[in-house]
Amino acid sequence: MLETFRLCWKVVEHHWMVYRKNLFANSSITISDPIFFTLAFGFGLGAYVQDVDGRSYLLFMAPGLAAGAALLTSFFECSYNTYFRLNFDGTFKAMLTSPIGISEIIFGELLWVALKGAFMTLIISFVLGIFGLIQWPFIWAVPLAGALVGVACGAIGLIATTRVKNIDQFQVVYSFLIAPIYFLSGMFFPIHAGQGWIFWLVQISPLYHGTRLVQSFLWQEDILKNSLMHFPALIVLTFGLGFFAYKGFKKKLQLI
Amino acid sequence: MRLGFDSKIMEKVVSAESLSLRYGSFTAVNQVSLEIQQGDCFGLLGPNGAGKSTFIRLLYGARLRDEGSLFVLGKDPEVSPRELKKKLGVVPQENCLDDNLTVEENLRIFGAYHGLYGEAFRARVIELLRFMSLEAKSTARVKQLSGGMQRRLTFVRALLHRPEFLILDEPTTGLDPAVRQLLWEKVHELNREGVTILLTTHYMEEAQKLCRNVAIMNEGRIASEGRPTELIEKHVPGFVAIFDRKSLGDKVSETELKKRSDLSYTLEPIQILLRASNLETLMGLAKEWGSEPLMIRPSNLEDVFLKIAGKDLDKYA
Numbered sequence: 001m002l003e004t005f006r007l008c009w010k011v012v013e014h015h016w017m018v019y020r021k022n023l024f025a026n027s028s029i030t031i032s033d034p035i036f037f038t039l040a041f042g043f044g045l046g047a048y049v050q051d052v053d054g055r056s057y058l059l060f061m062a063p064g065l066a067a068g069a070a071l072l073t074s075f076f077e078c079s080y081n082t083y084f085r086l087n088f089d090g091t092f093k094a095m096l097t098s099p100i101g102i103s104e105i106i107f108g109e110l111l112w113v114a115l116k117g118a119f120m121t122l123i124i125s126f127v128l129g130i131f132g133l134i135q136w137p138f139i140w141a142v143p144l145a146g147a148l149v150g151v152a153c154g155a156i157g158l159i160a161t162t163r164v165k166n167i168d169q170f171q172v173v174y175s176f177l178i179a180p181i182y183f184l185s186g187m188f189f190p191i192h193a194g195q196g197w198i199f200w201l202v203q204i205s206p207l208y209h210g211t212r213l214v215q216s217f218l219w220q221e222d223i224l225k226n227s228l229m230h231f232p233a234l235i236v237l238t239f240g241l242g243f244f245a246y247k248g249f250k251k252k253l254q255l256i
Numbered sequence: 257m258r259l260g261f262d263s264k265i266m267e268k269v270v271s272a273e274s275l276s277l278r279y280g281s282f283t284a285v286n287q288v289s290l291e292i293q294q295g296d297c298f299g300l301l302g303p304n305g306a307g308k309s310t311f312i313r314l315l316y317g318a319r320l321r322d323e324g325s326l327f328v329l330g331k332d333p334e335v336s337p338r339e340l341k342k343k344l345g346v347v348p349q350e351n352c353l354d355d356n357l358t359v360e361e362n363l364r365i366f367g368a369y370h371g372l373y374g375e376a377f378r379a380r381v382i383e384l385l386r387f388m389s390l391e392a393k394s395t396a397r398v399k400q401l402s403g404g405m406q407r408r409l410t411f412v413r414a415l416l417h418r419p420e421f422l423i424l425d426e427p428t429t430g431l432d433p434a435v436r437q438l439l440w441e442k443v444h445e446l447n448r449e450g451v452t453i454l455l456t457t458h459y460m461e462e463a464q465k466l467c468r469n470v471a472i473m474n475e476g477r478i479a480s481e482g483r484p485t486e487l488i489e490k491h492v493p494g495f496v497a498i499f500d501r502k503s504l505g506d507k508v509s510e511t512e513l514k515k516r517s518d519l520s521y522t523l524e525p526i527q528i529l530l531r532a533s534n535l536e537t538l539m540g541l542a543k544e545w546g547s548e549p550l551m552i553r554p555s556n557l558e559d560v561f562l563k564i565a566g567k568d569l570d571k572y573a
Contacts, residue, residue, distance in 0.1 A: 010369050013368060091354070097341065097345075097346035097414070101337055101338060
């Protein structure tokens with residue numbers, strides 16, 4: 001068990017070693033997107049929009065961007081990057097000649113996106129904080145939600161990686177699954193029970209629950225109630241998606 | 257004190273019995289039984305797609321068998337792959353190095369997989385880089401290295417943890433003659449130091465130079481097995497005469513050749529290879545055709561290979 005964890009951690013170390021070689025290029029999309037969303041929607045569009053649920057549009061939108069960063073970083077990691085490791089770089093082939101086994105590779109991928117999700121959510125929150133867009137006291141809780149969103153959306157990436165026939169097909173997954181999850185996360189407009197089907201639909205979106213959690217932490221509002229509602233839902237979704245990703249990707253690795 | 261049968265098991269580095277693996281309806285490895293003794297340098301020969309790489313992947317647990325039993329270094333790769341892979345090194349067909357990392361970083365991360373760190377490990381890295389004449393390249397990025405250097409680095413990577421058993425999947429394919437010579441020398445040296453080696457190749461020269469025992473694999477089965485000289489003696493004793501096919505024109509008919517029991521042949525697009533156990537048979541035929549052979553030489557492993565696996569090559573002709 002301890003050795004299994006050690007080996008998962010080595011997979012993470014490997015990915016970090018490669019990632020940091022190109023740190024700026026690799027992290028730019030995750031970090032620049034929220035900044036430009038803040039400028040364009042928050043400052044720009046926000047000036048024409050009335051208050052949302054009692055706060056300015058800019059303050060309303062800010063926490064969601066932090067949660068959304070976890071989705072973007074983890075989905076892109078486990079789709080494009082994992083696809084390259086699987087099909088072009090021979091990363092997994094090499095690992096399988098070492099004591100690392102298939103399970104450790106998969107758990108390593110998910111641990112890596114958990115950390116990336118947590119870290120990106122925290123960084124974005126921090127940047128938003130510098131602009132005065134968040135309440136600081138519960139910022140420490142934000143990475144918990146970021147990690148879970150990271151694993152859930154990383155799992156979606158892994159499932160996509162097992163299914164796509166070529167790398168271009170990831171764009172389809174992005175357009176018809178990831179983008180809707182992102183835009184219907186409760187980040188850009190509040191989603192309430194009264195809205196009918198949208199409300200029921202987003203219950204199966206990990207980012208919706210993640211956004212609600214980060215919002216409650218960074219607005220410092222109904223933290224206990226939201227944690228009790230959204231953490232269990234997010235954990236269930238994360239384990240569910242993780243389970244399917246594990247099953248699918250295991251089959252894939254058995255054939256490399 | 258060791259029990260007798262225990263050490264007997266350990267003498268066999270690989271012990272496979274009726275091993276089979278199927279991909280859907282395609283049988284990649286078909287009822288393979290094979291033993292490799294400790295200290296051996298064993299060559300697995302066969303054409304592309306014969307099942308060599310799949311067989312090798314079974315050995316370190318990267319594939320799961322459908323049938324049969326398999327023990328490598330006394331362990332079943334499906335039951336305890338991790339313990340097994342601590343004692344076994346693999347040079348895969350593709351290098352699978354991290355292009356953006358340096359030589360030293362590639363080795364450091366792979367050492368970490370094996371739990372190797374610190375002074376002793378750094379000394380080991382330097383020793384191996386020197387062994388493979390790569391010491392000047394330790395800070396270079398892999399993508400800056402030539403193909404031959406990358407291959408040598410892959411060897412270093414496979415040797416970091418001092419494996420007892422080294423698996424080389426087509427170790428010198430696509431390399432220039434100088435690098436091949438160097439690698440052969442190193443393989444020989446490792447084998448002399450007691451490392452058991454299994455290599456796959458379709459260079460018969462390589463097999464004949466390095467391997468004490470070989471098995472020829474074709475369509476997932478072991479077609480023949482033994483010492484290279486034994487295989488030559490068994491399948492193609494004697495000599496080979498090579499004729500220029502063009503200059504013979506239609507003096508040669510395949511139906512005629514088929515009838516002869518004293519020789520075997522391979523029709524290549526530009527050459528005809530005739531094999532016979534005695535020289536007179538070949539000379540007689542040359543006289544009959546009124547054509548000098550381009551060359552007459554003692555038969556070698558390549559002829560065994562062509563005789564056994566070459567039939568399928570006709571499909572592509």
